[in-house]
Amino acid sequence: MTGERGRGRVQAVAGVVLLAWVVLFAAFVEVGNPLVLLATAVSGGLVCACAVAGGVVTMRLTDAETAARLRHVFVVLEGTAMAIFYLFYGFAFSVEPVGRPGDFAVVVLLVLSVPALGALTLVLWRSYAVHKIVVDAFGPLVPDSGAGVPVQRIRVLGTVLVTVGLALAVSAMTVALVTPMYRPVLLTVGLFVTLSPVVLGVSLTRVTDVYSARRRNVGNYVIVLAASGFAVSEFASGAGVAGVLFGALVFGAVVLLVIAILVVREFTGEWDRPWREPRGRKVSP
Known part of the structure; x- marks a missing residue:
């Protein structure tokens, strides 16, 4: 465990x-929109701060039992x-060069x-x-x-995703409809992102065990995060206060997706490779 503590120091310094x-x-x-640059730097700095915090916590590891007690801290930091990285790259794509509004810096x-x-990699x-x-x-x-209580928790998570996701979708659509600028784009992006937790939630309510949860391919929902950040920042930034509110609602859906991805990953043991599904097991619907 001495090696891990040493690597923690290296990570903290690197962060x-x-x-x-x-x-x-x-x-x-120098940029054309300093406030957007500030938001980019703050969000990027917070991601770096997570790396520093992870390194500091790693320096406290003394044995496997300590790692087990502190493991949840690393999951939260992750x-x-x-x-936050979703916010960072959304802002980063909105930074404009001096004298060239609408262009990328x-x-x-x-x-x-x-x-x-x-x-983020650290x-x-x-x-x-x-x-x-x-x-x-x-x-x-x-x-x-994972049958029994664990799978029931995953189903409860699915119910929460459906309920909160629908609330976010209705709210985002309402904001988009009353915003004349970029209305079609905001409607499309808003539906794409805010309904993703709903689709994932419906899928999770049908999980029966670890093996069926693995076949849900929850990690693929990261594509939703990657595809939506630029569009949200690019079009919502020109819609004033309504755009800010729209972005906040979409970010709420992103947080839901991140939480669901991590929870299901912990349940399925996707990092516990190699795993094999028992032979002869029927594929769950």
């Missing part, structure tokens, strides 16, 4: 360096970094994306490393088929 990178570059670069986008992506890798320590010492988080 600080990445955070300084974001702050210093944002402080000296989800936080994923959700490509240099700013590239320079700030490097530390943010690096920090957070994800550290969470995976701690997970493997716990699994190697104590076995899978869900040691059997």
Whole structure:
């Protein structure tokens, strides 16, 4: 465990360096919309801060039991970094060069994306490393088929996703309909993102065990996050207060998706490779 604590120190230092990178570059670069640059730097800096926090917590690991007690902290940091990174790259694509409104500030986008992506990678890798320590010492988080209480919790999660997702979808559509600018685009993007938790929730309410949950391919919903961030920032930014409210509702759907992805991953043991489905098992509908 000494090696892990050493790697924690390295991660904490690397996170600080990445955070300084974001702050210093944002402080000296000139853009056409400084407030958007500020939002980009703040969100990117928060992702870097998650990497620093992960390194600091790693330095507290002394044995497998400590890793088991603190593992949830790394999962929370992972989800936080994923959700904030969605905000980061949405803002980053909206930064404009001086004197050229509507264009991309490509240099700013590239320079700030490097530390943010690096920090996100550190957070994800550290969470995976701690997970493997716990699994190697104590076995899978869900040691059997997951039937009973565990699967009931997943179904409850599915119900929550459907309920909250529908509320977010109705709210986002209402905002989009009263916004004359970019109305068709906002309607399309809003439906695409806010209904994704609903679709996932319906799927999770039909889960019967670990194996059927694995076949839901929950990780594919990351594509929704990647595809929607740019569109939301690009079109909602020109809609004033209504655009900000629309973006907040969509971000709420993103947070729901991130939570669901992490919870289902923990339940299915997707990181506990290699896993095999029992032979002769019928495919659940």
